[in-house]
Amino acid sequence: MSTTNNEREVILSVRHVDVAFDVGGKKKFKAVSDANFDIYRGETFALVGESGSGKTTLGRAVIRINPCTAGEILFNGERISGKISKQQDRNVIRNIQMIFQDPAASLNERATIEYCISEGLYNFHLYKDNEDRIAKVDKALEDVGLLPEHKSRYPHEFSGGQRQRVGIARAMIMEPQFIIADEPISALDVSIRAQVLNLMNKLKKEKNLTYLFIAHDLSVVRFIADRIAVIHLGKIVEIAESEDLFKYPVHPYTISLLSAVPMPDPIIEKNRDSIVYNKEEDDPNAAPREMREIRPGHFVYANDEDMVAFEKRLEKLESYHAE
Amino acid sequence: MAEKRIVLSAKDVEVKFRVRQNYLTAIRNVSLDLYEGETFAIVGESGSGKSVFTKTFTGMLESNGRITNGSIMFYGRSATDPTTGEQVENPGIDLVKLVKDKDWEGIRGAKIATVFQDPMTSLNPIRTIGSQIVEVIEKHQKISKQEAKEQAINMMSRVGIPNAADRFDEYPFQYSGGMRQRIVIAIALSCHPEILICDEPTTALDVTIQAQIIKLIKDLQKELGFTTIYITHDLGVVAKVADRVGVMYGGQIVEYGTAEDIFYDPKHPYTWALLSSLPQLGVKGEDLYYITGTPPSLFNKIVGDSFAPRNPKALQIDFVKEPPFFQVSETHFAKTWLLDPRAPELEKPEVIHDLHGKIEQMTGKGGAFYVDDE
Numbered sequence: 062m063s064t065t066n067n068e069r070e071v072i073l074s075v076r077h078v079d080v081a082f083d084v085g086g087k088k089k090f091k092a093v094s095d096a097n098f099d100i101y102r103g104e105t106f107a108l109v110g111e112s113g114s115g116k117t118t119l120g121r122a123v124i125r126i127n128p129c130t131a132g133e134i135l136f137n138g139e140r141i142s143g144k145i146s147k148q149q150d151r152n153v154i155r156n157i158q159m160i161f162q163d164p165a166a167s168l169n170e171r172a173t174i175e176y177c178i179s180e181g182l183y184n185f186h187l188y189k190d191n192e193d194r195i196a197k198v199d200k201a202l203e204d205v206g207l208l209p210e211h212k213s214r215y216p217h218e219f220s221g222g223q224r225q226r227v228g229i230a231r232a233m234i235m236e237p238q239f240i241i242a243d244e245p246i247s248a249l250d251v252s253i254r255a256q257v258l259n260l261m262n263k264l265k266k267e268k269n270l271t272y273l274f275i276a277h278d279l280s281v282v283r284f285i286a287d288r289i290a291v292i293h294l295g296k297i298v299e300i301a302e303s304e305d306l307f308k309y310p311v312h313p314y315t316i317s318l319l320s321a322v323p324m325p326d327p328i329i330e331k332n333r334d335s336i337v338y339n340k341e342e343d344d345p346n347a348a349p350r351e352m353r354e355i356r357p358g359h360f361v362y363a364n365d366e367d368m369v370a371f372e373k374r375l376e377k378l379e380s381y382h383a384e
Numbered sequence: 385m386a387e388k389r390i391v392l393s394a395k396d397v398e399v400k401f402r403v404r405q406n407y408l409t410a411i412r413n414v415s416l417d418l419y420e421g422e423t424f425a426i427v428g429e430s431g432s433g434k435s436v437f438t439k440t441f442t443g444m445l446e447s448n449g450r451i452t453n454g455s456i457m458f459y460g461r462s463a464t465d466p467t468t469g470e471q472v473e474n475p476g477i478d479l480v481k482l483v484k485d486k487d488w489e490g491i492r493g494a495k496i497a498t499v500f501q502d503p504m505t506s507l508n509p510i511r512t513i514g515s516q517i518v519e520v521i522e523k524h525q526k527i528s529k530q531e532a533k534e535q536a537i538n539m540m541s542r543v544g545i546p547n548a549a550d551r552f553d554e555y556p557f558q559y560s561g562g563m564r565q566r567i568v569i570a571i572a573l574s575c576h577p578e579i580l581i582c583d584e585p586t587t588a589l590d591v592t593i594q595a596q597i598i599k600l601i602k603d604l605q606k607e608l609g610f611t612t613i614y615i616t617h618d619l620g621v622v623a624k625v626a627d628r629v630g631v632m633y634g635g636q637i638v639e640y641g642t643a644e645d646i647f648y649d650p651k652h653p654y655t656w657a658l659l660s661s662l663p664q665l666g667v668k669g670e671d672l673y674y675i676t677g678t679p680p681s682l683f684n685k686i687v688g689d690s691f692a693p694r695n696p697k698a699l700q701i702d703f704v705k706e707p708p709f710f711q712v713s714e715t716h717f718a719k720t721w722l723l724d725p726r727a728p729e730l731e732k733p734e735v736i737h738d739l740h741g742k743i744e745q746m747t748g749k750g751g752a753f754y755v756d757d758e
Binding site: 111112220221250251252253254255256258259262263277278279280281283284285303307317318319320321322323324325326327328329330331334335337338381 | 429430561590591592593594595596598599617618619620621622623624626643644647648657658659661662663664665666668671672673674675678739740743744746747748
């Protein structure tokens, strides 16, 4: 079920964004460079990479925690990076919410669940009266599969999976359009991961949400994402629809990442080795690279020379799948 | 393969913790035979008791915990009789009988070593890497400082630290997460243990680094011939490393067998549930299977099959009587009434039928994601 890009409405547009940090003196460390992609309304867009790849930095740039040093970010067509009015700033906070990796660390352990979930409502006065607020909290709890009577409890009284649900309820109560989920299931047990993924999918359908799903595990992302961007050392190296990326991976880093994720299959696992990707092997004098479309909707970071190799690989993959 | 030697044999081990005037039974009569040179993986959710169980092998239970029943015989390598030159079976030591720290000397660290999840907490942040390795070597071997240093540097290069001699005097913070875990492995292996317990050794690491660490442990195992116990909740990692697998739930091993037995022919409903909830097997647009409810409280006495309350297809007897282990094949055992001849025929869930076929469809033949050989 692939629609062409022009039919779909862009909700978030990341245009040639750089994020750099000062590292003493005049030195700057570029954590993200030249990130350039659109996210369409209603899709789940995954950003996948190892730690230090800049995936979280980019997510935080969207929600204005990290300032962009170059480029701009548009939300519903309006620029939300750089200097914007206070009204717009509140608008961003209201409409873009975050779900964090560690549900224990992201909840105030001395506050009741009721307060944790209401916090956004308080900040934005999004309730008529106290009754209305409580009704909203109850609804949010119900949406994530918890009970209204849970709201007088404290975070430590919940299991990891339940706490992550509270984290989700906290984001959902703001009725956002866009959610950045930063490794939302990495800290959870296998059996609970499935519950949280199902919940995220259910809420997405019910509330027509758009997700930016940040993860390091490609195999999980395959299930939840519509499109996947692979990021390596601050550069996005490949973007494709999720099935395409698994079927036709062309960038060597993507392949190395795919090969590193252990699959739950002993026959396969015992017979394959992971492929190591060594960026240092890159020739510093190589022609500059940019994102190029290799298949419809499938982009890869390459120069002319790379393209020859990538196209050859793609051809092989296509003939393999044609069999 | 010749007759397999048992290096460690746990029988009916029960562990209780005293928590606020109450007793919590963390391990309920677990038995396990560990064969020389194998990799045995223990999988289970958090709280299933997988770490507690293996901590009994090194006497590292928290101070409020006690082994209240059973025996853990450690045989170790067979010795050579000095007069006849024949291989003599080691009579073995019952680890349960060791109480004082002094008793454990010569076993903990020396014969049975552990690699923990978080390398930052197992290393001392204010001492150099080198001194921390040397410390262990000097403790267990009577050799000079210079020799110990040489051994340490040798061990460092063996676990893949480039320029080991130069990095000897560096501190843990100067190492990356993966490098730190390599150091922890180097420390654990520096006294040539016979059993290496890896407690979630890669959970805190990136996938690419995880692949490297797993490979490192595997290579070293081949080279040094130790036996590995691998504790993890990641079934992908299990598939990669394990010769045999034990599935733990509610303080018991509920099913064990070779990796192939467990992945392709699981028998226990809990193993079914665990495999079915893998996101890798998910079909887009459909809900993933998940296990309802919560694990049993270990404060109460568990009646019947501990998984029954969460198992929608539980039999009546599951709530009444605890199932014994049924033998499925020479290597495969499962603790479920479903294997009783009187039980109704119940097929494993559709999702995990032809697991190998499904995964292969995803990854291509051999799981290579169709990478060119060039």
